[in-house]
Amino acid sequence: MKLMPMDYQYLRYSTTKFLDKIANSVYDTVDLYLSGPQLNVFDYSLSQLLQLNRDLKKRQITVGAMTPENCVYPVNFCTQDRTTRESSLRYYQRTIDTAEFLECSRVQISTGFGYFDQSPDEAWGLCRDSLKQLSEYAEKKHVVLMLEELKNTTTNVLITSKDIARMLSEVGSSHLVGMVDTDQMTFAGETISDYMKNLGPKLQYVHFNDRGHTVPGDADFPMKRYYQELRDGGYTGPLSFEICDRRYFKDPDASMDQITAWLRANTDELVGA
Numbered sequence: 001m002k003l004m005p006m007d008y009q010y011l012r013y014s015t016t017k018f019l020d021k022i023a024n025s026v027y028d029t030v031d032l033y034l035s036g037p038q039l040n041v042f043d044y045s046l047s048q049l050l051q052l053n054r055d056l057k058k059r060q061i062t063v064g065a066m067t068p069e070n071c072v073y074p075v076n077f078c079t080q081d082r083t084t085r086e087s088s089l090r091y092y093q094r095t096i097d098t099a100e101f102l103e104c105s106r107v108q109i110s111t112g113f114g115y116f117d118q119s120p121d122e123a124w125g126l127c128r129d130s131l132k133q134l135s136e137y138a139e140k141k142h143v144v145l146m147l148e149e150l151k152n153t154t155t156n157v158l159i160t161s162k163d164i165a166r167m168l169s170e171v172g173s174s175h176l177v178g179m180v181d182t183d184q185m186t187f188a189g190e191t192i193s194d195y196m197k198n199l200g201p202k203l204q205y206v207h208f209n210d211r212g213h214t215v216p217g218d219a220d221f222p223m224k225r226y227y228q229e230l231r232d233g234g235y236t237g238p239l240s241f242e243i244c245d246r247r248y249f250k251d252p253d254a255s256m257d258q259i260t261a262w263l264r265a266n267t268d269e270l271v272g273a
Contacts, residue, residue: 001206001230003269004064004240006031007038008213009248009255014038016055021253023059026260026270031065031240032104034095041068041095053102064238065106065146065205068095071154076112077130078123078157085126088112092134100141106205106238107138108179110148111158120156127157128170135173146179146205151187160188161198168202179205181242182226183213192229206230206239213244215255216262224266239269 005027007018015038022030034041039048056063068091069075077088092109099107109131114123131147138145147167149158158164164178178199185195195203208226211219230239241259248255264270 001236001239001269002029002064003027003263004029004031004238005256005259006033006067006240006242007252008033008067009243009245009252011035011038012249013252015052018252019055019059019061021256022061025256028060029062029064031067031108031238031242032063032102034066034068034098035072039098041091041098049098049101056102063099063102063104065108065240066095066099066102066104067108067240067242068092070108070110070148071150077134078112078114078127078155080115080118080122080126085130089130089133093137096134096138096141096143096145099143105142106144106146108146108148108205109134110150111155113150113155113157116156123157124167128167131167131171131176132173135171135176139173139175143175144204145176147176148179148181148207149184149188151184161185161190161195165198165202168199177204178202179207181207181209182221182223183207183209183211186211186221192226192233196233196235203235204237206235206237207242208239209242209244213242215241215243215248215258216266218258223262227267 010018074084075088075091077085079085095107114120147164149164152159180195210216210221210223216223243255
């Protein structure tokens with residue numbers, strides 16, 4: 001598998017701290033989290049983007065995926081509110097443009113939500129229409145969108161792997177695929193095998209986190225079993241670590257060391273590295 005640490009836990013630091021850590025680690029590819037003040041997709045300056053590109057090239061770091069902030073609204077392309085929906089589509093359009101510039105072929109995208117007191121079927125249709133537009137645009141830019149479900153406390157649209165599979169089928173684009181986040185998966189009562197069965201070859205990305213988006217081994221999920229199930233199922237794609245719990249914000253470098261230590265102790269991914 002291709003290991004791609006994400007910089008979510010570096011929110012209180014400049015991007016260069018994360019890149020310096022990666023440059024002095026066993027990793028050479030990252031999943032770049034896009035949020036302010038580091039790189040706010042809504043309004044970053046051209047000079048910021050150019051500097052980020054220089055910083056990456058200087059350290060010989062590749063951006064394997066990009067994760068724009070999906071869950072802090074007004075980012076919501078499923079909503080019945082047209083103004084918010086159109087703004088969100090422009091947001092993701094700019095993210096795709098950013099990925100193309102940084103030579104990144106993958107962008108993670110999460111479902112929004114419809115009003116909980118209105119028809120979820122309507123929100124589903126709006127989601128499908130938005131994803132069709134974004135997939136068509138992504139294809140022109142040679143970018144693949146990786147669709148993630150969310151918890152039922154967040155959305156009433158995509159909640160399970162079956163929901164993702166149905167949406168991928170209805171959109172029908174080669175540039176829209178599925179992914180699994182182990183925290184979302186377990187919350188929904190699903191398993192790795194559920195995702196593999198329902199998504200098949202469309203399962204092309206993994207957020208590998210312990211409960212509450214913590215470092216593997218820091219909570220109670222059977223992370224070693226999850227890893228083995230991915231291997232046994234033939235998954236060879238990217239593996240990213242979306243570490244969102246605030247306990248890691250003060251000393252994010254330590255969390256990176258924890259991830260590496262867990263991988264060495266529980267997998268063969270870093271043998272010889």
